[in-house]
Amino acid sequence: MLRRSMPRVMRALLVAGAFGCAAIGPVYAASDTMVALVPPGPHPYFATWKQGGADAAKAFGLKAADFKVPQQWQLSEQNELLESLLAQGYNGFVIFPGDPVGSVSTVSEMVSNGAPVVTAGGCLKDPSDAAFCLATDTGNSAYLGTKQLIRAMGPGKKRILHLTGFLADPNTQLRIDAVEKAATESGDQVVQVIADIDAPEPAAEKVNAYLAAHANDVDGIISTAWVPSVVAANALRKIGDKRIHMVAIDTDQVVLQAIKDGYVDGTMIQNPYGQAYIGAYAVDKLRSGCQVKADAPFKSNALTKKFIDSGTAFVDAHDVDSYVQTMQDKTKQLLSTFATTYLTCK
Amino acid sequence: MPLSYDTSSAAALPAATSALRSGLPRSRIFISNEFGLILLIVIFALVFGTMTHGFTSHFNLFTLGRNTAVNIMIGLSMMTVIVTGGLNLAVGAIGVCAAMLCGYALQVLHLPWPIALLLALALGAALGAVNGFAVVRTGLHSFIITLATMSIFYGVMIFLTRAEAYRNIPFGFVHFGSMKVLGDVSPLLLLALAVALALAALYRGSVLGREMLATGARREAAELSGIRTGRIITLCHMLSGALATVAALMLVARNGAAIPSMAGQLGQDWLLPAFLAPVLGGAVLNGGKAPVFGTCLGAALVSMLTSGLLLMQLGAFWVQTFLGLLLLLAMFLDKARRSYLAYRNLA
């Protein structure tokens, strides 16, 4: 008896509550754009997304460009958050998809509710309703980083340890392949790939255990994820061994300090700030009547044919202090031609 | 075992009958668990409806229904084992394993999706049967057995799939996840309610269901009265596995892919909703009670709170704290209700 009455009670209430709430309608004025920047979970990589969003909101007069994090790195949490944000009235999204395919349906729902979606940092697998993907060309970044490492290790056949992140991250496989390619080209060998260590505890355990057993079998370390970079930099400092060369990724303080102290040769920086800044800008443009050019010069990667490289660069002890400037220059450069290159606006 | 949830359900029965006799059937409804939950749902719906922006939007109602459906299935999956006085920590692991098999059958074997679903359900039930068999045979508490099997099931699944997701799910199946019927209702919610009705019928109307309850309430007594309790417990675990599979398949339909990480590492992320719904719904960890309707309401309340708290913009990071506090609050209320019943019975 109670079971039958429940939906009725719910419905009555919801109708009663409806007076307080405005429906989400398509209102196309730039100042109305509320962009939500949503990563798949908490991760230090996204620390500059917040700033990028805030700066974009100020620069382009958006109503909001807020950084919203799911509490765990988990697809269902990101989905629930996205659903909630749409209900809250956010009408444009910059998303790093939690899964390249698992997020397609959610993105379609957002777009069909009138909220354009740009994927940033990671891409969705085609076909999807995302306007385009603005991300690091991860394969290229890993390839260039490995080349730098090979140069630092000097001549001869060298053995490389590759540390990388979540296997669930669509970028991880691209990185593994790229490192392999760079090594094969110069006759070096990737002796081991340790993956799925983008959380500190397992990373510390596995990296230390591997170095403990095989430190003598390795000449260089390439890390293509944030946390392993930190852990490996700490491990090299602890061993105190500058024989093993290393190229890291991203800009954790630990890594930057290790570069200055000579334990790490350099790091491949990415441009998360620019992803957020330009992503928010593009979403606003898409809401105000612009459309993605049919013949835009997109690149393509393993997942999508609508790929835009957000930039990558190698920094070493010489320019480690000016990496912020390097990336902001890249962002400005990308932005200056963005609208004319990729969009047609009325 | 250490699971000594205070059981005054024995006291509840006479209290209820005495209330009936004294012509006060209403008081029984008012202090029932279900009524308490409905009251909470009503209150929170009003709060969220008036205080937040977007709680009653069509889109939110639709997604709320969809999330509720999954939580109901997860909660019922745990409840069927709690009925026997056991626990099933492997709900998430079983669900993911079955979902991955479904994905494999669709993507690699190219089977039609109804057959893939049946395969998945069979695997879920089979893994449940493994749990049940191990529990019955070793005589160990299901906590430790399912703690071990959640590791094993999940580990084997990850090993076989290499943590790769299956992504070629036919549109006909995925469409269930985004479809709307009767306005803003997800078909998944209707499915969950249908399953709940079937379960309620099982426990109220069938011999098997009554045997399950009897086994959970007093295993020795049930054994003496001729019930093959070992078989019943295994059956309960199989049922749990099958229900966990349904929950996982709902998520596959919703995401359009079978993803190994969909219930978190080892399927642990399902544990909180799995216990929240039945415990809020009035299940007793010592077994013998099957509050199907309460579990559904509990799941609805949890889903609504999650949605509402997100909308309140308290910060996504505080949601978990509030859910924990709510669980405590619900338990204290339940405790107070029982004491009240006991007191009335004496008076």
Added chain:
Amino acid sequence: MSKQSLLRLAQADWFGPLVVTLAAIAIIRGFSPDFLSPYNIQTLLIALAINALIAFSQMIIIAIGQMNLSVGAIGGLAAIAFAGMMQVWHLPVALAAILSLLIGIFCGALNGALISATGISAFVITLATLAIYKGINLGITQAQPFYGIAASVKHFGNAALFGLIPMLAVPTAIIAVALWFLLTRLPIGRFILAVGGNEHAASLSGISVRSVVILAHAISGFLAACAGMLLVARLQLGQPSIGDDWLILSFAAPVIGGAVLSGGHVSVVTTLLGVAMVALITQALVVFSIDPFLVQVVLGLLILAAVGINRLRETHLIARRA
């Protein structure tokens, strides 16, 4: 050694686990000569040091016949409190450490108080407090790590005695001895085991069950907080996810070591050996470059095997007594 004393040795609860542990070490050493290199021993000991505290934290609750699902949440909260107080409030290390330990003790005692005040199962109470403590952790940190760890803590995390024994193992060693002393030599230890063995009898014999339960949970919270803080020293940052994956390990190690989940029978030594076995297996899988995906399977099978063997031993003992 006479046959008699050998037999008695074989019956001791720590004998089986010890033999297995030594055999595992010998086998791994046989395949990988680097296994007993100083650096690897250090790595092993660090894993052991932290995991042992996690296991002890659960063991003390198993001793009173309950379970504590919030071990990881307490450890994580203490860890980020420790790191946060250093980074944000710039507190001296000692003060931050003491306050974090107090947080751990308070969280544990709160569990105990709620359980004994309401009579609701420890399982449900600690499930709720797990969500609360973890939620507070995430609410404070916004899931971002604290980096501002004092240099002395970082140094402590990296330093080793005689180039072999990591400093991180020192607190654990002290705690293990203290815990052993408490459980076997002090009245309070007897009370804890008595409550676990038979709560009703314990209360009849004049033990205040309520205070014993609260005390055991407070100790559990203290140990979890210690583990969390050692992890901060080891990882060199206050990571909010500390504690997320402790649950299985915390049960696995005591159970593999032979603890009886219904309470009243735990042992510091066998729990330590249980931790060692888990650490060795994790190591072995890495050293042999065995598929990391299989780690979970092996761990699960190990738990089943251990409880199975315990079960056999119990029935065997009962049969002998009869």
